[in-house]
Amino acid sequence: MSERTLVLIKPDAVRRGLIGQILARYERKGLSIVAMDQRTIDPTLSDAHYAEHVEKPFYPALREFVTGGPLVALVLEGDQAIDVVRAMNGATDGRKAAPGTIRGDLALSNSENLVHASDSADAAKRELDLWFPGL
Numbered sequence: 167m168s169e170r171t172l173v174l175i176k177p178d179a180v181r182r183g184l185i186g187q188i189l190a191r192y193e194r195k196g197l198s199i200v201a202m203d204q205r206t207i208d209p210t211l212s213d214a215h216y217a218e219h220v221e222k223p224f225y226p227a228l229r230e231f232v233t234g235g236p237l238v239a240l241v242l243e244g245d246q247a248i249d250v251v252r253a254m255n256g257a258t259d260g261r262k263a264a265p266g267t268i269r270g271d272l273a274l275s276n277s278e279n280l281v282h283a284s285d286s287a288d289a290a291k292r293e294l295d296l297w298f299p300g301l
């Protein structure tokens with residue numbers, strides 16, 4: 167079933183010049199880029215996006231990081247896109263993510279882990295409404 171998912175190419179990836187490499191992986195897989203926008207977000211959007219994490223001890227550093235430079239928000243579409251993109255991104259901690267995944271190949275951190283993707287259909291709906299209202 168065709169689905170849409172929200173992906174963030176985070177500020178560490180933008181800083182490292184990895185936007186093209188990361189986008190190419192999603193395109194090669196056959197996913198469609200439905201929308202794409204480079205922006206620097208404010209703390210309010212960070213708090214809304216990461217609502218489930220705002221009380222966690224790592225959140226202040228995460229907010230600083232995610233608001234600290236431009237990121238690329240995109241909507242990807244394709245068959246089972248939510249699970250497919252999560253598998254392509256790999257485990258949260260880049261040090262533990264499997265080789266062959268984006269984080270496994272390109273990240274060495276648990277926090278600066280290059281990409282974010284919606285982790286369920288409910289999360290995708292919420293995040294798509296938040297980042298691309300009206301799409």
Ligand SMILES: Nc1ncnc2c1ncn2[C@@H]1O[C@@H]2COP(=O)(O)O[C@H]2[C@H]1O
Nearest residue numbers: 219224228258276277278279281282283
């Ligand atoms: N234990 C942790 N320490 C620091 N950052 C974390 C930790 N767990 C999760 N994160 C960050 O919080 C983010 C939540 O979802 P993401 O997929 O965007 O990627 C995660 C990491 O960037």
